[in-house]
Amino acid sequence: MGTGECGTLLAHELSMREDRTFEFESVAFPHAAGLLRYALHLAGEPARAEDLVQETLLAAWRSFHQFERGTNCRAWLFRILKNLHICQIRRNPARAEISLEIDDSGLSAPEKVTAGHEVREAFSHLTPEHREVLQLATLDGFAIGEIAAILEIPAGTVASRLNRARQALRSRLQKRATAGEKNT
């Protein structure tokens, strides 16, 4: 093989790798913010959430040759993130309990009673399983089947969990509203 031929092959390989990088960036990076939001709910701390997203995107990049074009990249990325989070919890079980209690000590009284704040607070008191399905369905816009694939549970379980999560959220909001009426 001559040097010219070698050079052509090398240029071809570099070009293929650039194409692959471009494709990965096009299909994966638009989901980075959504992944980060999900990671924040799972991990709690921003620094850990960012590390989790970084690990997720790198794992996906290094396995991108296995990714089938046309399949659901977003659900695939969320699934990787979830799996990596589970791995981290197994390594360090102390991290499993993430408190999403809202620290409202810095808020003034009028801010505390806004509807948005009440919803956020009620949401933060749901169980992790309920928060997770509500976030994936309502905020991230995943279909039931996609959530089932991400969480590796049957679609029927996702639907019933969503029903229970909404019921729990509604009940907490109603209790707060009743308590508020009594106070006034």
Next chain:
Amino acid sequence: MNCNQIHEITPLYLTGELRGEPLQEFNGHIAECRACADNVDSDRQLDDALRSALGDEMPDASAVVARVRQQMDGDMRSRHVPWRLSHLGWAKAGFAFAAALVLAIATFGLLSGYWHEKAMALAAADDHFSDLVLNRHSDWLVKPADMAAFLQQQFPQHAGLLPLITPERASLEKVRLCRLKQATYAHLVFKTGEVETSVFLIDNPRRSPDYQAAHLRSVEHDLEVSGFSASDLSGIVVGQRGVVPTTRIARQLGEKLSL
């Protein structure tokens, strides 16, 4: 549809996944049933409230993306060498290899076996990561009867194999065939609680007693791998480092299969 059925499929309705006849039935029911219509409205309002309270704040991921891009560039330059030996650094391995070339064909034979074990271990760890973290395969058998038939078909000379290859306090979750290098292995995934352990099993192609304890560690996936060899079966155990005691499991499986 009755009210209970409507309640059960409301999540599908709200995500827009209900179509065709079920959607028509759903719409027909809530047009006539005030209680169900109120429940659906209530759920929808709750979702809207949640979206406006939490959904508008999309975090800024630009710093993470920049870091990922930087590491991708690094990968491209180094052609991505994600693994290293845990017992022996690359420099030492290179030195050992050079020394082996100088010393003798016998030493070369030993190294060749070593590199074969390492390559197989890395392939097994990659397959484990690819299957259990990246979810790349959908051809798993999960029903007990299917898994039993699979084991019978792959290892017909080993009746009652499953109890022998099941790690302590674990249960078989799923099985599939996979290719590691040029060999076809049975990939069995066992679960202990939430922890997954992969066991790759093959009719011993090398019949080599040296296939013991190839204990390697992945830098990035944080997995560890151990090998075992019995009289006519070889296996590779893969699990998360520090969580799954692969060396102990491999030793126990090797002992049980040799009895």
